[in-house]
Amino acid sequence: MEIVSINPANGKVLKKYKAHTALKVEKKIAQTHKAWLSWKETIFTERAVLLNKLSSVLQQRKNELARLMALEMGKPIAQGISEIEKCAGVCEYYAKNAATHLKEQLVETEASKSYVTFQPIGVVLAIMPWNFPFWQVFRFLAPALAAGNCGVLKHASNVPGCALAIEDLVEQAGFPKNVFKTLLVGSSEVDKIIENPYIQAVTLTGSTNAGKKVAEKAGSVLKKTVLELGGSDAYIVLADADLGHAAETCVNSRLINSGQSCIAAKRFIVVKAVEKEFTRLFKEKMQRKPMGDPLSNITAIGPQARVDLRDELHEQVKLSIAKGAKCILGGELPAGDNAYYPATILTQVKKGMPAYEEELFGPVAAIISAKDEADAIRIANDSVFGLGGAIFTKDKKRGEMIAATQLEAGSCFVNSLVKSDPRLPFGGIKQSGYGRELGLFGIHEFVNIKTVYIA
Known part of the structure; x- marks a missing residue:
């Protein structure tokens, strides 16, 4: 199977990519899980350094990445540059604030000590759309990495170049190998990926119908979802x-x-x-x-x-x-x-x-x-x-x-x-989805909100 990138301004094929086989997808997810076992043990200051480096890499490459968006999905290049700058900003935000957002919260009870702690849960699957091919991914990726999670991306099939560029950006910033991987697959493979035992949660931005299908599948295997869907x-x-x-x-x-x-x-x-x-x-x-x-x-x-x-x-x-x-x-x-x-x-x-x-x-x-x-x-x-x-x-x-x-x-x-x-939570109600991205509430979506009680 091929995934084809087409320039919407003239209908010409930009590039053809060979889709990942089911075996390759399983291998990449397993590699990401293995990377998580180490990444979750890193301290916030280490994560912050890498997130700030990722922000710098985005700024350095913003013209190149904006051009890629213009070619793959038609975004006006000035808006593309702004999008990359916004991605850099969300990396900086979580580098600065993740430790505070995830700080243990003491709760007075009859125990000698009781508190709530926020622990990473593992590999998060992101299913993302083409309209903001970098921003949609980074608003999940920055808080996920900051919280000690890892991620795999199933991007829209018309922006494979953008999807691979994001993986390259994370590597260039110096993150440990395999903490984030792109999966070049079609929509028909999503159910199987959700079923993978190493996938702990799913975040999707897309149509209401796509959200319903993903929520149904994730629910059948008891995996949490955050859905940002259509709007009018x-x-x-x-x-x-x-x-x-x-x-x-x-x-x-x-x-x-x-x-x-x-x-x-x-x-x-x-x-x-x-x-x-x-x-x-x-x-x-x-x-x-x-x-x-x-x-x-x-x-x-x-x-x-x-x-x-x-x-x-x-x-x-x-x-x-x-x-x-x-x-x-x-x-x-x-x-x-x-x-x-x-x-x-x-x-x-x-x-x-x-x-x-x-x-x-x-x-x-x-x-x-x-x-x-x-x-x-x-x-x-x-x-x-x-x-x-x-x-x-x-x-x-x-x-x-x-x-x-x-x-x-x-x-x-x-x-x-x-x-x-x-800085602010983002998401919808009714047929526009549920859950929140960004801010304090966004980083809390994919952590284990754990009670610790010492008698």
């Missing part, structure tokens, strides 16, 4: 919002990674009083974002990662229009053998349309009209997803109350786009 983030624009700022922020969020982000803004719920003006500003700003060669520093919208994904997005747009949505920008497939899709705006979006009900994974914005604030909150929560959300208002206290208590999502921002941050 709602951005509420209230009547007192700074519309210029709101429109600019909403456009930037919608076009992150050419629209291919779980936490990109997707539904723009605007109260009727300012809907017309917001839509005008939003369209004006969307039109200014250039689509083109992902290797160009001025490109804001590169190709979609694959032609089939682009075509699926276009079908969602067409069906929404057929059901009554109005397309005021974009919506037409460009000519040529490529995976490009233009910035697109749909208005008059209502319940029952794909643009309302489903995740649109690309540069397509759905503007939904709300009667008032209460109606806007109702619409925002009228979704099977619950990953992120944002609200725009000049009344920050009001915005905070809505974000903290009214919106049903794992991350809620006021007057800002939703983003992940190494």
